[in-house]
Amino acid sequence: MNAQEIEHKVKNLLSQMTLEEKVGQMTQVDFSVIGDPKEQNAEDQINPAKLEDAVLKHHVGSILNAPLNQQVGSIFHPSFTSANNAQSVEIWRKLTRTVQxxxxxxxxxxxxxxxxxAIHGATYTENSVLFPQAINMAATFNAELAFKEGEITAREVRVSGLQWNFSTVMDIGRQPLWPRLWETFGEDVHLATVMGTxxxxxxxxxxxxAVDKAPTCLKHYVGYSYPLNGKDRTPAWIGERTLREYFLPTFEAGIKAGSPTVMVNSAEVDGIPGHANHHYLTTILRGELGFKGFTVSDWADIKRLYTRDKMAASEKEAVKIAVMAGIDMSMVPFDFSFYDLLIDLVKSGEVPMSRIDEAVSRILTVKYQAGLFExxxxxxxxxxxxxxxxIETxxxxxxxxxxxxxNDHNILPLKKDTNILVTGPTANLLNVMNGGWTITWQGDAEDLYPQEKLTVLEAIQEKSTGKVTYIGGDAFDAPIDVQQVVEEAKNHDVILLSLGEKxxxxxxxxxxxxNLDQAQVELANAAIATGKPVILLTLGGRPRIITSIAxxxxxxxxGFLPGMEGGEAIADILYGDYNPNGKLPVSYPRNTNGITPYDYKPMESFEGNTYNPLYAFGHGLSYTTFATSGLKAEKEKIRMDENINVTVNVKNTGALTGKETVLLYINDVAASVTRPNKQLKAFKKVELNPGQTESVSFTLTPHDLSFIGVDLKRIVEPGDFKVMVGNEIVGFTVTE
Known part of the structure; x- marks a missing residue:
């Protein structure tokens, strides 16, 4: 069905709808509104009377989330008596069929x-293929793998009978304290753009x-990921130039890639909550970025304009503010208050019918585009x-x-007969390699993980022909006998110290x-004091401070969050069955307040200021070595509207076949707005045999040379530019 046919069908359907049916389409409720807590995979989780009330009486347009199963709650919220759990494919099919x-x-x-x-695979479907989280996918610098993850995730979501994926996160991860850093593709705009699209x-x-495809949802528009204090759902202080330079481009790229829905920032930017920001939601998103799909609120955030943000004097006013700002669908999620209040607002004339028709047309259009009517x-x-x-992908x-x-003195890879002592809280759990949004919301229910998958310890035990001893516990915070570690170290060649986060x-x-938990620091100090070589492995969603240990x-x-196959992948690298090639998608801080991204401004490395992370953005070693040479720009001068081609040679100078990511940066030497010392504008991953050289070509466009100018418009200014690859720099000049 083409766009014109869809537009005609939407107009025809809209003309037949009552106000109540229209507002229902703008209402999204949680599964709990139509269901009763049951045992996992129970056949009768939907309550027929509740379903009829939601779909036939309140005309709800959308339902979200997994069923609420009876079980012990999250370790973070022990007062919960139930949790949203993954269901079997068969149960999901029955549930979604019943709804339809x-x-x-x-x-x-x-x-x-x-x-x-479904943020790293079909999260809430049992035994689905759960990929590395986004921070890890970014570390691959491999867009083909991101494409394949998208294909596999969509297919498994659709096999489950589900239709709409609240992914992918296009926020930029530039605040390492933020607890959703790992859901981003890192700190760089270009990397996040390429991987996300x-x-x-x-x-x-x-x-x-198509039967194996599904619509995506860009989130969380916009500025959510940069809270001043690092805590989730707290204020961001972002000027509009910075917003346009760093935070909007990824969303713009996602819109151009065809994503038809956008989920809105749960927090606020410069004093305006995301759900009340007409400038962001309408002026910029619609007017400038050309978004044609529909926006959906995040969890209960319209209500929070009243209960939390104190922007609205009542819940009814909160609904009016959000809808008039540009929210098309409300994730209520536990009642029909949005529905009732919006109907009242339309009847009183406070919200015009034209705004309702606009929102409902957008929602219906996406439903037609997704093939839901057929x-x-x-x-x-x-x-x-x-x-x-x-699974192999x-x-x-x-x-x-x-x-x-x-890798001091090439301690790695280990020989298979190495006697290895494994200790630390992250060594023998699957959940620490997967993180949140894995089977359950917080991802912490280890007993629900597929036990055929291997933890780091189990993968080492499978590969090793030497002695493997483990000293640890069955839970992340289980006490570890440090003295036993010290004593047992005498009988081993190497200690694998597995630290990180729950x-x-x-x-x-x-x-x-x-900073790491003190108990982990004490364990690390004791292990290092034994004099045995220590291999530090970290797992978790953000860079915890490991400087003194490292x-x-x-x-x-x-390791960050390498997903369900992470244990085997880590063991493959430890023993040399795979040559590592991951690169850091964030700057790894040396100290807890040493938060400076790689694309720092000149004043951040001036008069005593330095960019001095423990490990820089793009850092990552291999068991072989690579060298770049012969960096060339095809022209010395180009016009402002011209592309320029750049080539460089990359050679495997070591003894093993390996993959290297060639990173190309630029610097605008002088500009009317201060420019970063360098910005990533292109990358390419190549696999080379020992001694092999490959010529790699890149094309820089005017957009790559542009920035947000004094008047908040994207411009290219004439002047000198530098191109940097490896240790080489070449220059060219842009003329008018």
Whole structure:
């Protein structure tokens, strides 16, 4: 169905709808509104009377989330008596079919669009292929892997009967304290743009109504990821130039890639909550970025304009503010208050019918685009879910996401017969490699993880022909007998010290400091004091401070959140079955307040100021070595509207086959707005045999040379530019 046909159908359907049916389409509720807590995978989790009330009486346009199962709650919220858990494919199919059958009994038979947070695979479907989290995918610098992740995730979401994915996160991860850093593609605009748009294209294809594709949702528009104090859902202080330079471009790219929905920032920027920001939601998003799809609120955030933000004097006023600012669909999520209040607002004339028609037209358009009005048979499970090929793609993504940060005296790779002592809280858990949004919201329910997957310890035990001893506990915070570690070290060649964080997301992951827990520091100090070589492995969603430990360790591996195949990937690298090639997508701070991104301004390295992270953006070692040479720009001068081609040679100068990511940076030497010392504008990953050289070509466009000028417009200014690859620099001049 083409755009013109869809537009005609939407107008025709809209003309038949009552006010109540229209406002219902703008209403999204949580599964708990239609269900009752049951055992996981119970057949009767939907309450028929509640479903009829939601879909037939209140005409809800969307439902989200997994069923609320009866079980022990999150470790972060022990008062919870139940939690949203992954369900089997078969149960999901029955649940979504029941919802759509109810919609088919409505007067106009408008289908419900069912949304789910499938942020690193089909999160809430049992035994799905769960990829490395976004911070790790960024570390691969491999857009093809992001594309394949999108393809596999969409297919497994659709196999489950689900239709809409609340992914991908296009926020920029420049505040390492922020507990959702790991959901981003790192601190660089270009890297996040390439990886995010590649994922979207894989997930949606050319037509997201296809049976194996699904619409994506850009989140969280905009500025959410840069809270001043580092805590989730707290204020960001971002001037509009900085917003346009660093935070809007990724969303603009996602819109151009075809993502039809946008989820709104839960916090505020410069004193205006995201859900009340007409300038961001309408003037910029619609007027400047050309977004045609619909916006959806984040969890209960319209109510919070009244209850939390004190922007509205009543809940009713909060609804008016949000809808008039540009919110099209409200994630209520536990009641029909939005529905009731918005109907009242329209009847009183406070919200014009034209605004309702605008929002509903956008929602209906996406439903038509997604093929929901013409439901197709579900994909067969066999051959489309958790296939061997998909699992191998996931394993490769995990391998390429692991960063070898230090390798003194080539301590790694280890020989298979090395006697290894494994200790630390992250060594023998699957949840610490996956993080939040894994099977459950917080990702901390280890007993629900597929036990056939291997922890780091189990993967080492499978590969090793030497002695492997483990000293640790069954939970992240279980006490570790430090004295036993010291004594046992005498009987081993190497200590693998596995440190990091427990899983978390959102406000549950807020912390006061990037410092590691003191118990982990004491364990590390004792292990290092034994005199045995220590390999430090870190797992977790953000860079915790490891400086004193890393400086004394023989080797350092930064694992972050490598997903369900992470244990095997780490063991592959430890023993040399895979040559590491991951690169840091963030600057790894040396100290807890040493937060400076790689693209710092000149004054940040002037008169005593320095960019001095523990490990720089783009850092990552290999078991072989590479050298770049012969950097050339094709012209010395170009016009402002011209492209320029750049070439460089990269050679494998070592003894092993390996992959190297060639990073190309530019610097605008002098400009009317201060420019970063360098900005990543292109990258390419190549695989080379020992001694092999490859010529790599890049094309820089006028957009690559542009910036946000004094008048807040994107411009290119004439003048000199530098291009940097490796240790080489070449220049060219832009003329008018």
């Amino acid at each position: 059958d109810a919609a088919a009994r409505s007067r106009l038979k408008i289908p419900v669009i069912y949304g789910i947070d 590649s994922y979207i294209k894989g997930h949606q294809g050319d037509n997201f109504s 439901p197709k048979p579900l994909l067969p499970i066999e051959g489309n879910f958790a296939t061997a090929e998909a 996931n394993r490769q993504a995990a391998r390429e996401s692991i960063i070898l940060a230090k 899983p978390y997301t959102e406000t549950a992951g807020n912390i006061e400091s990037l 400086e004394r360790a023989s080797g350092v591996i930064l």
